[in-house]
Amino acid sequence: MRKINIGLLGCGTVGTGVAKMLIENKNLISSRVGADLILRRVADIDVKRDRGLTFDDGVLITDAQQVVDDPEIDIIIEMIGGEGIARELILRAIEHGKPVVTANKALLASQGDVIFKAAAEKGIDLAFEASVGGCMPIIKALRESLVGNHIKSMTGILNGTCNYILSKISDEKSSFASALAEAQANGFAETDPTLDVGGFDTAHKLAILACLAYGTGMNFKDIYTEGISRITPLDIEYSSQFGYKIKLLAISKDHGDAIEARVHPTMIPFDNLLSNVNGSLNAITISGDAVGDILLYGHGAGMMPTASAVISDTVDISRNILSGVNSRIPLLAYQMDHIRHIPLMPLDEILTHYYVRFSALDQPGVLSKIAGILGNYGISIKTVHQKGRKTSGSVPIVMLTHLSKEADVRKALAEITALDIVGDAPVLIRIEDEDG
């Protein structure tokens, strides 16, 4: 049987999962591919750690460059992560004409232009299914399954840490801080959680998906990104009373001459399947002109689910090698000469529904003043909820708006916040609700 030699760079959690699948499911993979996928070299700085796996002598080494330079290696799997050494090794592998599999969303979302350009110029396959949504086949869906569809929108829960924390706040009425601490204790959040809870990891993933969906270049830094640290049990409770759950969503919409792309906590109706995606799970709804809505759901992170996506890519490339084919599918879903710059729609111009919670003095005329200012900006109120009177101090006033323009909402809120009858800055949460 033919052999494909694999070089694995980085043997941390996901790398170990990849090695485990290549070793333990070897016969299964061979029976499907018609070739043996051999884990020929594994590079990691820590060669002593017990990974629960037995490598043949000489397989596990410390020098990643040696793996990339080994002429007998057919495919490089980059599992180091980050934008430093990983970038250099990927570019070096491409330079050597070796196809690459990576899950490195941070690198692709910020330096994709360099990496994809290098791979395209060399005509090298670069696969990155595991970079978004773990085991959910979202990259394959966009590049292959939905190939005949104009993608109208995508709405996804793409970060398991945030979804775990929001589920905790919701189920246990915990504060963000204690939910985060629990997530960290249970291994669902990093010691420095900024990348996840700040929404940046979700923005990385959205940038990659938007490139594939719309045939544009996109840097995650241009995507409006708001994290979950200000979500309170109180807002979750109100949200629930209105029939909504709060999720950190990646949202993008195609407006033809502009792309809407944003990441922020969002209220979605109970009957939206995404609202039932709990814990560390991920899901995404993609809307296409022919398919209507499709949804994919699964583990968006973790050793084995992510490894499964890496193996899927590795097999795809192995099949190309066995067939003597390169670049069978364009890297970014569109032929390179069809990729153009589509501007991002400024956040100010988006139209959506809003939840706003004011903290106001409980005295006559307050509601009328707030409503008046909203009205001046053309913002129409759908629902108002005001808690019963207290003897003193402020009370929460909660409003849901009809479809409004972000710029108008921001201006109105600034004006309202300046009133001496209103306390802290109001809480604003966007709503995605087609029937809203």
Next chain:
Amino acid sequence: MRKINIGLLGCGTVGTGVAKMLIENKNLISSRVGADLILRRVADIDVKRDRGLTFDDGVLITDAQQVVDDPEIDIIIEMIGGEGIARELILRAIEHGKPVVTANKALLASQGDVIFKAAAEKGIDLAFEASVGGCMPIIKALRESLVGNHIKSMTGILNGTCNYILSKISDEKSSFASALAEAQANGFAETDPTLDVGGFDTAHKLAILACLAYGTGMNFKDIYTEGISRITPLDIEYSSQFGYKIKLLAISKDHGDAIEARVHPTMIPFDNLLSNVNGSLNAITISGDAVGDILLYGHGAGMMPTASAVISDTVDISRNILSGVNSRIPLLAYQMDHIRHIPLMPLDEILTHYYVRFSALDQPGVLSKIAGILGNYGISIKTVHQKGRKTSGSVPIVMLTHLSKEADVRKALAEITALDIVGDAPVLIRIEDEDG
């Protein structure tokens, strides 16, 4: 730009959708494939009907064989359906060395051995994504995305007609007959609904999926199949009280030396995402050893969603043609020499939970007699629900069992039914509940 010539056989609902996508999304498809997909010939017995499309002169003809025999046609799309002429045309196309795209689940599930063998011997691509789950990329998931996973189980809602009818019975407390009539009036059910409501269409699809998942041959006729015609609002109401919804499910499980495969109405817990799949939508959960559970959801039928899957296959094959590749992925997910016969587990041997509704005389000792017989067969009762006394006549007694063997349940029910204190044959509905 290179051209791929397409011959479409059958221009009914889905065929028209395929033609529409090839014509209206032509530029989009070209920008992704790097070639023009030309709808060169369309064969349909009805050339007069207004399909809302303008074909070039000479494209629409009546003779399907002429399309198959045309040496300029690169890919044949078979949208005729059924097991007669469609079978002959597919085999003839394969004989001519032409790759084929089809959505013909009935044919593949009953004569797949002939069709796949012919294609494999000729080394011809035969693609059938649209045969299961409409636009959900389930075939691609099994053949490509989950390629490194042992598939442990699959649980799916694969027939939109049944799901629509069950949703109606559930939401509106309609009888099966009136829900079916409404489904027919709204175009969600055929005039002869047997194929759908009898569960046979779902069994066709399960047979195809099981072949791909486990590397075995399977004829749908060997799958235990029970339709939805006996589902009543009363059982749906009880089901709901116990926290379950009733769905027509395709279920398969890998037991290593045997495959469990069955189609029947099934109770699933509210927190199972499948229980929230309503109306004519489809969804499937696939469990793999690495991925855990993934779920796909979308329109399982209809003109454009099904056409989208056909276009996905057509593009896959076009990419193979452009790359000069054939049989890049084995037709049935495994290399042909790895496909073996794995026996189906007899229904009698399955272990699951059961809902049983007895209609019994309301007199002392009845419950004890029923429970006694169940106990004799080793069936342990989890919950009993008995309605308040009536002055005369029978009352419903509802029981949920712990994990029990089908053969034992059937024997016990036969014995109970023979008692003169029990009226009509009891209603039995299987439950899928991991926590049950």
